[in-house]
Amino acid sequence: MNFPYLTLITFAPLIGAGLVLLLPKSADKTIKIVSLLASLFSFGLALCIWSQFRPDAGLQFVERAAWIPTLHVDYYLGVDGLSITMVLLTGLITPLALLAHWNQDRSVKLFFFLFLLLEAGMFGVFTALNFFHWFIFWEIGLIPMFFLIRIWGAEERTYASFKFFLYTLAGSVGMLLAFGFIYLATGSFDFVQLREIAQTGELGRAIGVLVGDINKTTGLHLTAECFANILFWATFLGFAIKVPIWPFHTWLPDAHTQAPTGGSMLLAAVLLKMGVYGFLRVVLPIFPDEVAINLNILLFLSVASIVFGAYAALGQTDFKRVVAYSSVNHMGYAMLGIFAAAAAAPSVKDLVNEKAAALNGAVLQMFNHGISSAALFFMVGCIYERTHTRKLAEYGGLRKIMPVYAGILGVSMFSSLGLPGLNGFVGEFMVFKGAFPVVPWAALVSLIGLVVTGVFLLLMMQKVCFGPLNEKWKSLPDMTGREIFIVAVLMVFMFGIGVYPGPLLDASNHAVVNLVKLFERTPEIMLTLVR
């Protein structure tokens, strides 16, 4: 057994949360420091495993112990190229989100407690390799976020928090049932094992047997393909709501807009990635045939997220809602890259590398969006703290009195826009580079989104920072040192990845190539699968 890095990463925030509970309610400062240290401890460990991570190997830092033997459930942790960047991202964003609330004075204890709980949930999702405890972590993330929105949210917090909670929960129920059936068919909750038997076709056969039993007892006439498809869509829905993919996205603008700044940062930067990650870890490996069969619908939904998301962002009048909708748009690019990897395009030469480009781009896009959306939400929070309004029409000319703010907002905005030299460009380019030869129509239609993204972001920038100064704000202070520090950390990543994306792509490449290979099987095997 190696040193249990992943367990420590995951449980350090929980221990921190426990400590916070023990502290007296009035010890605000101590609570904040303890929370920050706990999250920094996890971040330190995340950096540790990042530095030891071998890009050319599969699962690493594996921890495995029998947990519920009767159910064959193991406590099974590990990271590979798909999750290592997400662990790093979670570790990075949480302390920054905590710092963003350093001046919080309302119910500090509960607030920081919930934050740490949330962090543990996120780490758990990205490190777990067994559905059983993976799902527990997946759901744990919901509770603190619900309260963060419900208690510290803005004016519409009740509606937003319930919508977020119920919607996501409803999505998970279907997924839970689907995995119940898969377990029934295979006796396994193990992602790695499920992936292997899906690859050999055993999973299809097992589902066929299960469907036979169901038909016998119920008198239905389900076919194996149909049933596998139902399982796929149930799982899809759970993840699609989380990503969110159009049209399951309307919880997002409400939740993001109403959540407190740090909550929005974590929601956008990390929680959405749990959905995308689910597609990489669960959907593609376990349902490769169903993805291939439904590919056109899936591609349409991705393209719709990109294009409709961008247009909807353009129609917003609320600063934070614009940023929120940009997430729908940006996650669409990641989904496009992921589904492109499942497409059959025998005429394309060098297909594996094209798909590898698309998937690498999607993984990078996940990280990049984490950086830029966290920065943008933080910037919205900064200005909201000062003006107590989010209406774009009420700003104007802020660059005059807050030049530092305007400069940083500009950098974050261009990072989100995908300007070369900043992080966003590399991911988007790779997604398109791979998607264009494989699924040309989807890539071409998505390019509309690229223009509209530019339009709404620049319009947003213009309304906030340019034009004549709104006299109401003429005495607003510029950003404080703490605030600058938070974005400066993010900006280091924006520039760093934009110029030198190599390390991140190296990290994901091995896992990505293996995923692509799942879609390379010979038709004979596919045929037996369908049978």
Place this chain on the structure above:
Amino acid sequence: MEHAEHLNHLASQQWLIPFFPLVAAAIQSLLKKPARKLSATLTIGAMGISCAFALRAFFATLGGGHHEEVARGIANFTWFKFGTTSLDLGFVLDPLTAGMAAMVTFVGFWIFVNATGYMHDDENFTRFFCFLSLFAASMLGLVVSNNLLLLFMCWELVGLCSYLLIGFWYFKPSAAAAMKKAFITTRVGDVGFFIGILMLYQHTGTLNLYTAEGTGALQQAGGLATLTGWWGLSVAGTIALMLFIGAMGKSAQFPLHVWLPDAMEGPTPVSALIHAATMVAAGVFMVGRMFPVFTAGAGDWVMDFVMWVGCITAVFSATIAVAQFDIKRVLAYSTCSQLGFMVMALGAGGFVAGQFHLLTHAFFKALLFLGSGCVIIGTHHEQDMRKMGGLKKYMPITFWCYFTGYLALSGFPLTAGFFSKDEVLLETFHHNKAAWGLATFAAFLTAFYMTRQMYMVFAGKWRGGEESHHGHGHAHDDHGHGHGGHEPNEVPWNMWLPIAVLSIFALFMGWLGTPWFHDNLFHHYLAPEEHSPEHSNLVLWLSIGVGLFGIFLGWLIYGRKTMEHATDADPLAVKLGGLFTALNRKWYIDELYEATIIRLTMALGVFFRAVDKAVVDGILHAIAWVAWGISQVVRLVGDDLIINGSFDAGCDGVRGSGRILAKLQNGRVQNYLRVMAVGVVLLLVVYFVK
């Protein structure tokens, strides 16, 4: 062989050319207090060093003069790896790059010097020079790049700098609108560029243009011509068309030209550097860089398309320039028009003619824009030509420099513009007579509107000061070189010296590309493997003729009797009536876009917002209501019916997401945990049943 190795060695140092301005920009972005001296020194110094490196590279490429083929140094490297391959980038040194880099650094250097004067009193002096440095870095990166992706990245950064500098006086609503317009319009073109890149990458497997092994994208261009692309084109043709759409955005070709005139909201040195001499030429440069792809699909209609877009732009913008009153707007439309000439030449197959006109135009248009900047400063921020007049008396140095630029642009015999424009017309003549005819008409218009401008600005009597004007709105009023009332005065040396230097080039640079001199030196330098176009006396004399006729007509209308008062009607407006208004309003293209594309885009935004609110959320709320209703019914029918409470919990889980249910918030977590528990129980049951 030794020479080739030397070039490769120099190519591996090409990154130094954009590096120095980049460092200068980085340092200045961190300067907190306004440090004018330091800032100007850094910017100009870095550009000077870059210029030295560019010239070193330039002279090295001259050695290839006797070869039959273009001598080219290449330095490629890997950016990152993916799959089983890698994405490579690279730098190149060949005549095209070397000439362009030398021009950009040299012209840029003098523009920076001029800018120290123009921006003398601006409170954001440091930031301005920071942006200028960043611009220079991006533009030079674009020029020395041996990779289409690297070129595109610099291309976008150049667009960013343009955005930042157009909006330098961001507090003006017009500037705030113009900066956005420029970025978005060019981005529309960039989508085409992007598709071109993706196609090229797909079919050649590399984006490096040249490699030593001969596997570069351009070296494979011939193979692309044999594959079938879109719209009856070969793949090479399709790629060329897509790349050209990008060039149309950047080089302000009709119908994507609308951003360029609005870009005059930026400070005048910006107009000179970005919107006349260098950035807008990037589109033309890119087409030149990718020329093997354009010519590969010989049977394709792409080249004709390129030529006609250029031709239409040349004529179209020239007509608009005739009816403008803003000194910078006239020049802006003339830039559009001249870019049209270059593009037309490229479309006619005249690679050298297009690039040559690009180079000469850069010098004399930078001169004209800087000259107009001098005029604007000299007249204390007046841009309306009707309120100028008689400046020859007040600003003699500016006048004489401006005059040389005017001659060059009008194509007056033996000036730089004359030779390059003649080459352009000659190429077009050999290719398509109709386009040549239209272009000759555009050349006539050019001479005419420039004469109009000369007379309005420099001749007659000073018409300013008739009414008070407060022009710009930025703090320029306490200007350093005392102004007696509103009398114009000559600008300081740091403003006139650059235009004096540039005017030498505007006068004499054309001799490099004349057929009378060593059978066209420039042609041999840039494309030694092909012959320069056959000379034609008809083209030559007609070109001279229309130029002189334009000047004559300008004198007839504007020179014989100069304007008396700023409020006088333009004599041409009296004659042309409604047509003049249409020209003045730029053929109502902006209004057309406003009424169609822009309105549609904004309407779609509102539409999709409404769809989310009404349809998507509507369905969601309906589901929530139904679920809530069922759970109510079930509860009324009887809780006892429910065996293990799972049903209840399930209903709770999904019911009601509306505000109405807010009061039910308590107990949610318990419900949640119940669902979890039920799930676990369910799984256990399932397990044991099995």
